[in-house]
Structure formats: structure tokens, C-alpha cells
Amino acid sequence: MGLQCGIVGLPNVGKSTLFSAISSAKAEAANYPFCTIEPNVGVVEVPDERLRTLEQLVNPQKVIPTIIEFVDIAGLVKGASQGAGLGNKFLANIREVDAIIHVIRCFDDDNIVHVEGRVNPVSDKEIIDYELQLKDLEAVDRKLQRIEKAARASGDAKAKAEVEILYRFKKTLEQGKSARTVEVSEEEKSAVADLHLLTIKPVIYVANVDEASLSQGTNEWVEQLKTAVAEENAQVIVICAAIEAQIAEIEDLDERQMFLEEYGLKESGLSQLIQASYALLNLITYFTAGVKEVRAWTIQRGWKAPQAAGVIHSDFERGFIRAEVIKLADYDHYKSEAAIKDAGKMAVEGKEYVVQDGDIMHFRFNV
Numbered sequence: 001m002g003l004q005c006g007i008v009g010l011p012n013v014g015k016s017t018l019f020s021a022i023s024s025a026k027a028e029a030a031n032y033p034f035c036t037i038e039p040n041v042g043v044v045e046v047p048d049e050r051l052r053t054l055e056q057l058v059n060p061q062k063v064i065p066t067i068i069e070f071v072d073i074a075g076l077v078k079g080a081s082q083g084a085g086l087g088n089k090f091l092a093n094i095r096e097v098d099a100i101i102h103v104i105r106c107f108d109d110d111n112i113v114h115v116e117g118r119v120n121p122v123s124d125k126e127i128i129d130y131e132l133q134l135k136d137l138e139a140v141d142r143k144l145q146r147i148e149k150a151a152r153a154s155g156d157a158k159a160k161a162e163v164e165i166l167y168r169f170k171k172t173l174e175q176g177k178s179a180r181t182v183e184v185s186e187e188e189k190s191a192v193a194d195l196h197l198l199t200i201k202p203v204i205y206v207a208n209v210d211e212a213s214l215s216q217g218t219n220e221w222v223e224q225l226k227t228a229v230a231e232e233n234a235q236v237i238v239i240c241a242a243i244e245a246q247i248a249e250i251e252d253l254d255e256r257q258m259f260l261e262e263y264g265l266k267e268s269g270l271s272q273l274i275q276a277s278y279a280l281l282n283l284i285t286y287f288t289a290g291v292k293e294v295r296a297w298t299i300q301r302g303w304k305a306p307q308a309a310g311v312i313h314s315d316f317e318r319g320f321i322r323a324e325v326i327k328l329a330d331y332d333h334y335k336s337e338a339a340i341k342d343a344g345k346m347a348v349e350g351k352e353y354v355v356q357d358g359d360i361m362h363f364r365f366n367v
Contacts, residue, residue, distance in 0.1 A: 003298060004069040005204075005277050006097035010124050013105035014208035014241035019072040021244035022270055040072040046274055046285070046296065050328055050358060054287060054294045057331055066285060066296040068274055071097055094132070095196040099280055100203045101273065102128060103241075106221035107210040121207070121225040129178060132198040137173040139195045140166055165191040173199070181232070202280045204273065205229055205236045214240040215263055235276050239269030284357035288312070289331075305353040309363040319367035323349045326360040 009015035023042040045065035055063050073093050094100065104121045144166045151159035165188050172182045178199035179192070192200065205225060213219040217238060226236050247268050250256040260268065278284075282301045286308060287294065299308050310317030326337070330345040340346050355361070 003067075003099075003277060003281065003283065004071060004097045005099045005101050005273075006071045006073045006094050007101045007103060008073050008094065008128060009103035010105075010127060013103050013124065014107075015103040016072065017241040017245055018103055018206070018208065018239070018269075019070065021241060021248045022070050042070045042072070043067050044070070044270070044274075046278075046298075047271055048285060048296060050285075050287065051294060051296055053328065053332060054289050054360070057335060058289050058291065058294055060289070060291055060294045062293045064293055064295040066298045068277065070101075073097075094198050094201075097201065099277055100198075100201050101206055101277075102203055103206045103208055104225055106207040106219060106225065106238075107213065109210070119221060121221045122228045125205070125225065125228060129199070130176070133173050133176065133178060136179055136195070136197045136199050137170065139197065140170050140173065140192070143192075143195060144170060162191045169197075178232075203232075203234055204276050204280060205234055206269075206273070207236055207238045208241050209238055211240055211243060211263075214238065214243060214265075235280070237269065237272050237276060239272070241269075244269045284355070286355050286357070286359045286361055287328075288362070289360050299355060301357070303355055304351060305349055305355060305361075305363070306351050308355045308361070309365065312363070315367045316363050316365050319365035320351060321364040321366055323353060324362040324364070325349050325353070328358050328360060331360060 007015055007019055019040075019042065022044060044067065046068055048065060051063055051065055071093060102125065104124050105119060106121050108119050144163065147159055147162050147166060150156070151163050165184065168184070169179055169182055169192055173179060179197045180200050180202065189200075207222045207225055209219055209222060213222070222236070222238055229236060243263065247256060247259060247270075250259055256268075260266065278298075283298055284301045285296050285298055287296055289295075297308070297311050299311055305323040306317045306320040309320055309323070325347045326340055326345065330340055330343075331337075334340045334343055334345065337346075
């Protein structure tokens with residue numbers, strides 16, 4: 001399953017600089033180079049040290065990491081929900097992504113004019129939220145009118161329940177709150193699933209700071225932003241887009257690490273974004289390993305073995321017999337699959353096995 005994150009923000013907040021850094025990031029596995037699908041979609045590999053460990057143990061012909069897509073969604077300004085700027089086109093693009101990365105300016109620079117004439121991260125956030133909420137409110141109202149009419153005509157209990165759920169979303173959006181704050185069950189959420197609401201998507205806030213603030217890890221604007229999103233239980237990642245652009249130009253991994261250490265960083269902002277995106281969407285990785293290839297696969301946490309097998313091919317899920325599971329620590333200790341089997345460390349699991357992050361799996365199937 002592919003993971004796609006949309007990058008949004010007002011003009012001149014550093015969104016394009018961040019996307020450019022992502023787009024020029026060199027993939028660490030030589031046989032999966034960075035590529036661009038479209039001018040505004042960048043694809044990069046998900047960094048995972050476990051892949052390197054498996055590569056050293058198995059010595060495969062190729063290594064295939066899992067990937068993540070970043071979509072540069074431009075044109076969001078006041079009035080976007082009514083078509084201002086390139087509003088309608090790019091609001092439509094947001095509907096397709098799994099999560100939103102909201103870049104907010106948290107630095108002062110007289111040479112970079114802020115579209116609103118001042119640096120105010122809380123106000124910037126509210127402008128974007130307002131436009132997305134207005135678009136969602138339109139969608140909810142349209143469906144509400146249709147379902148209400150059907151409920152009155154038929155008296156159908158299911159339709160009446162759907163109306164009640166839609167009104168809860170409508171009320172929340174009218175209060176200037178995002179759809180993700182509505183407390184509903186997964187079953188109730190199905191009432192708006194077809195609307196692809198923009199503000200129901202999980203969000204990560206990226207505080208774009210200057211170099212000095214990056215070394216400190218915060219500044220006054222970052223703290224304002226954190227306070228503003230505290231009730232959303234959303235993560236705020238502090239990065240410097242200008243520094244990310246420099247990191248992306250460094251191909252040698254040791255040099256890149258030295259560069260990061262100069263700023264007191266353990267990892268790049270891109271790595272932080274990827275990890276945060278996986279956590280936000282409750283995703284994990286499992287691996288397949290053989291002499292032809294070692295490969296990473298992305299699945300939802302909690303998936304059972306047949307579902308995980310289906311990511312490789314639908315036949316694997318349809319004809320699933322069993323899964324042979326190895327833990328990476330055992331592979332690293334015993335060094336070979338044969339030795340793992342001899343030690344009794346290869347587990348044979350059935351259809352009810354819940355796949356764990358980092359599992360190395362072989363699937364047996366018959367169709």
C-alpha cells in the first residue's frame with residue numbers, strides 16, 4: 001500500500017523549499033533512486049536500518065525499500081474554498097492524500113515577504129483551517145439535504161441515523177473546528193466516508209524555523225503554535241527548510257551525518273516527517289527476504305497474515321495457507337535461514353496471526 005502525504009501552507013512559509021529538498025533527496029538504496037511522477041509529486045524511499053541489516057545477512061540481488069509520496073499542494077490563500085488562487089484544483093488534490101503536512105512559518109526574514117504582512121503562525125494555521133472547513137461544510141450540507149429528503153420520504157431508521165451523524169459534523173464545522181475533532185465510531189464515520197472530507201484527515205504541523213532556532217529546538221512562534229494545536233493532539237515537528245535543502249545535496253552518508261551533528265540533530269527533517277507519518281497513520285513494515293530480493297512492505301498495524309500477504313498479490317491472500325515468520329534479532333544471531341530453522345526459531349503461523357513490525361515473512365499459498 002502506498003502512503004501519500006500532501007504538503008500545504010500559505011505562500012512564502014517555506015513549503016516549496018521543503019518540497020524541493022524532498023524532491024532532490026537521494027535515495028539511500030542505489031537500486032531505488034528518487035523519481036518524480038509529476039512536477040508536484042515526489043517519491044522517496046523510507047529509510048530503514050533493518051533493510052541494511054537484512055542486505056548484509058542475505059546478500060540479495062536487489063533491495064527494495066517501501067516508499068512514500070509527497071504532494072506539493074500549492075495555491076492555498078484566503079478565499080481558496082471559493083476558488084481564489086488555484087483553490088479548487090488544489091483542494092481537490094488534498095482529497096486524494098492520506099495525511100496532511102501543514103507547513104507554518106516560524107521565522108522572521110525581511111527579505112521574504114509574508115503574504116499576510118506579519119509572522120503569526122496561529123493566524124496562518126487558522127486561515128488554512130478555515131478554507132478547508134468551508135469546503136467540508138459545503139460537502140456535508142449537500143449530502144445532508146439529500147439524505148434528509150430520503151429519510152422523510154421513507155422513514156428509514158438508517159437514513160435518520162445518518163442525518164443525525166451529518167448534523168454533528170455540520171455543527172462542528174460551523175464552530176470553526178475540523179471534522180477530525182468529531183467523536184464518532186468507525187461505523188458512524190462511514191456516513192461521511194464518501195465525502196472525502198479535507199479536515200478529517202490526520203495532520204502533522206511543520207514549524208519552519210531559521211538556523212538559530214533549529215539549534216535551540218524552538219522559538220517564541222513554535223511555542224505559540226504548540227499551544228494552538230494542543231487540543232488536537234497533533235505532532236509539531238521543528239525543521240529548517242533551508243537546512244533540509246542543503247542536506248539533500250549531500251550524497252555521502254557519513255558527510256550527511258556530520259552535517260546534522262553540527263546542528264545538534266540526530267536525523268533530517270525528512271526522516272522525522274516519514275516516521276511521524278507512519279505513526280500518525282498507524283502503519284508498520286514487514287519484510288520478505290531471499291536471494292533475489294530483500295523487500296519492505298507497508299501495512300496497517302493490526303493486520304493479520306492473509307491481509308499482509310495480499311499487499312504482495314491478491315492470490316497470496318485468496319489462497320493463503322500459512323506464514324513462516326522470523327524475527328530480525330534471530331536472523332541477526334543465527335545468520336542464515338537454515339540455522340534459524342535448526343534452532344526452532346522459525347514460527348509457523350495461521351490466518352489469525354497479527355503481523356508485527358519488523359517481521360520477516362514467507363507466505364505459503366495455493367490457488
